Amino acid sequence: MKREAYEEALTERQHRLVLLQRAYARQKRSAALVLEGWDASGKGGIIRRVAWAMDPRALRVWSIGPPSAAEQRELWMQRFWRRVPRRGEFVIFDRSWYGRVLVERVEKLTDEAAWRRGYEEINRFERMLVDEGVRLVKLFLDITKETQFERFRDRYREPAKRWKLTEQDLRNRARWDEYVTAYRDMRKHCSPPEAPWVAIDANDKRTARIAAFDAILEGFGRGIDVEPPEAPPLVQAFFDGR
Structure with a gap:
């Protein structure tokens, strides 16, 4: 996607997202964006462009890593x-509760009975969120193994970005086929009508970002009136009389 067309498309969608966030604030609605995908698939780039357009007072971004020592003593979903x-409020999850059936499964951090039980536990959790009025959009960023290698190589060659490449990234890459299976099962077992997965082809970053914005605007914007309300009668009378 050429830069000029990309910038124009991105700006237009960011403006629509601003209007949508304002409508959510007025109407006391809430929304959660879940991002999962391969290492170097572009989650951070999407988050930056979404967050740049939004009022930070009503936005939270949670980067989900391993549970802390205190969290390990709790029920796994508690955090x-x-x-x-x-x-x-809008919330963005950079990785999420799906770690139960992804990294914990592949790395054998929990036993098989627990991660298999996790599918239904996740479905119940998400169903409760939706029933409570939380709009939920789940994006899976998919790239090829070749694309990931190219992005890892670019990070290694760029000193300012080298910190983003870790030994854990390489260990995960060595288990590519196991993660393919885990991602496939995640999307198979946890994509109900009220909280479906949307797969984004993220091999081209610009195209992927526009596709992600389209999915976000569609999922969060369905049935939402973004038109600003009329001012209260007393406010109108005060200013109309001046």
């Missing part, structure tokens, strides 16, 4: 309940 959006 995510503390991060669900409040009324009028």
Whole structure:
């Protein structure tokens, strides 16, 4: 996608997202964006462009890593309940509760019975969020193994970005086929009508960002009136009389 067309398309979608966030704030609605995908698939780039357009007072971004020592003593889902959006708030999850059936499964950090049980536990969790009025959009960023290698190589060659490449990234890459299976099962077992996965071809970053914005605007904007309301009668009378 050429830069000029990309910038124009991105700006137009960011403007629509601003209007949507304002409508959510007025109407006391809440929304959660879940991003999963391969290492170097572009999650951070999408988050930056979404967050840049939004009012930070009503936006939270949670980067989900391994549970802390305190969280390891809790029920595994407990730390995510503390991060669900409040009324009028947008929340972005950079990785999420799906770690239960992804990294914990592949790395054998939990036993098979637990991660298999995780599919239904996740479905119940998401169903409860939706029933409580939380709009949920889940994006899976998919890239090829070749694209990932090229992006890893670019990070290694660029000193300012080298810190983003870790030994863990390489270990995960060595288990590519296992993650393919885990991602496939995740999308198979946890994509109900009320909270479906949307797959984004992220091999081209610009195209992927526009596709992600389209999915976000569609999922969060369906049935939402973004037109600003009329001023209250007393406010109108005060200014109309001046």
